[in-house]
Amino acid sequence: MGAAPDLTDLPSSISNTHPLNVLPPPYTEHDPQTAAQAPQHDIPSYNESRSTSATTKFPPAMNGYFQWKLTTTFHLGPTAEEKLYAVSTPATVFNNKPTVVLHDGPTNKHPVMATAQSDKWGRTRPIAITLPPRPGAQRADAIVAQFVPGGSLKHISPSYAFEIAVGAKGTTPERFEWRKSHGNEIKELAGHSYGWKLVRLTGPVNSVGGSRKERDRGYTSDGLEIVALIAHNASWSMTKGFRFAFMGGGLTGAMGEDWEIVVVTSALQVWFMDVQGTAATAAAASAATS
Template sequence: MVLRDGPTDKDPPLASLQSDPYLRAKPVSVTFASQGELQESSIVEPLEDVKLGRRMSPTFSITVGGSGKDASYEQFEWRSSHGKEIKELAGHTSGWKLVRLSEAVGEAGGSRSHRAMGCSSDGKEIVAGIAHNASWSLSKGFRIAFVGSGLTGVLGERWEIMTLMTAVHLWLIEFQIATKAIPIA
């Protein structure tokens, strides 16, 4: 899968995602373009713990917060969710939330109804969400939203690209499972 900086295949690539369609080979990797081209000197970031089934919690680590001394390397985890962040996104009850593992924004535990918006059950910050379309339509696949610090731009463009690429990949995995689609080898 290739994400381009424009609507046509002639526009320069921003990143590509490589994976085994049967999810046998791990990890899934996202390659960021260097000067508009996908090349060997490009930065490759792995997406870990991707497997068929509901119990996957894909994680990735990436540099956030700019460059130089302002930058830090942080880990993020996609978690299956039925919480209010997903319901608010599209009115649907299932999806995924992206949790920033290094940032605690609230207390751990407690019921969903009493937990602050944007706070996971372990007190970590939720920075993005994906809500599934119940019909599994290819033309209305899912809705994605950046929230919290993910919405402010403070995490950076590469984080935004990585989040989008991994969100699409998660949706494709769920689509294959829901429709019993046979992946193209």
Template sequence: MSKAVYQDASPPPYTESTQPSHEGVPPYEAPSFGENADGSKTIQSSTKFPPVLNGYFQWKLTRTFHLGPSAEERLFAVTTHANLMSSKPLIELHDGSTNEHPIMATVHADKWGRTRPATITLPARAGSPHVGSIEEQLVPGSSKSSMSASSTWAFEIDAKDKSSSRERFEWRSSHGKEIKDLATGVSHGWKLVWVSGPGSGVGGSRKKRVAGYSSDGLEIVAIIAHNASFSITKGFRFAFMGAGLTGTLGEVWEIATLSSALMLWYIDAQQTAAASAVAASA
């Protein structure tokens, strides 16, 4: 795998508070939108992660933050790197609550951020469901200009059943109902649709289609929503949906999905921080 360089940017500005970190944080709860098109409830049994994860940040600036269902239960650490001269990955997802725990996945993205393919790597580790390293490409969709950020990112991955063909998924920028339901007061994020999935034929306008499906009738299997402000308590909220909640897509898919969502959130956060800095200096 070729090494990439990254645009030098500081992490998002975190707002320090005198309140304990658990103040105002909702309790651990499964998403309320695990309902199928026929009205039946999805059985929630995700393989590796809880159905909902929040991003929690430290009291001081650091390149490591944590994921967990609540502020008191921070289960996984994430380390970020964004330096022009560094060959380190943009995202490192750890299998544990510190950056000393084994790495579950890395995401390498070049300095153009959201206009060139990124690489998701799942290294072999003790207890992993795969033998050897797995490497997949996260490919941005076309944009109006070569310098514009893409509003879609797609990746393919082997299905849990090895006799099945590879499955294709696509992250889409979204302001839809699923994003708003996941994080109150937030209207922007990303939804992951199962492009090669069975589909449903229940697409259409937001007012007409069934919750949990895209306008073209594809099932939404994961979402990530931005916090309205990059505060010390929560920077984002992530959730599995539909088939993503059942465990049928497997642990490898869950890790690739979460790590790619983290990349999209982090690049958005960097761009928001940069825009705020420009506005402040104007």
């Protein structure tokens, strides 16, 4: 496979209103953390520890790290000193480039691990998440998962569903859904923040659902398991944009490497759409007052 395109520098056609330059504001105005401090909860208390997790491709928890300079590339890693993967966001409203490009290494010169392809109607049209064949991978063909807005239609809040074959050999199709959340799992991951939780739709339904105060940690109100989270950073750090974590069955490695890649890429996509929404709102407010 050829080398990934160099997407480090922001193209001249993109202005300072590129969504990565308008990060969401902190969720609370009285957060005691500083930019140099680590989050209060490095790993949610209800998750297994790093030493017992068995994720296949990624660490059980990662942050999104950004640079001050004008760039469309940021990094994923468990700490600022251990940035493992590069993520490029070359898309603008008026082109058809992928929205998110996840690289299999810490620079955008490393092979592409996955892309998310959407357009300016991405909130209402399916988004294609593509995993191209990679050197050393067991499969010779690309995997394309359709990331469909609306999900199960059981919830009024925004949701996106996808189906992918899980397991070590990738032979068992299952459905998953990202749901927007302000729940306890998000708060334990990143403080008083907001984000998305990934629900396993085809897993067993448990009798642990109910209201937020009554249900067990790691389960939804309808008794479904939460297997991943992504939360906007609640601290004042301007270089750490979000916190991602696998949880529950997502920590066991049983879902397989391709599942983990699709989960991380789709998490980046929903986070990026939130950032795009923030940028659009800021631009509209600026235009209204100018």
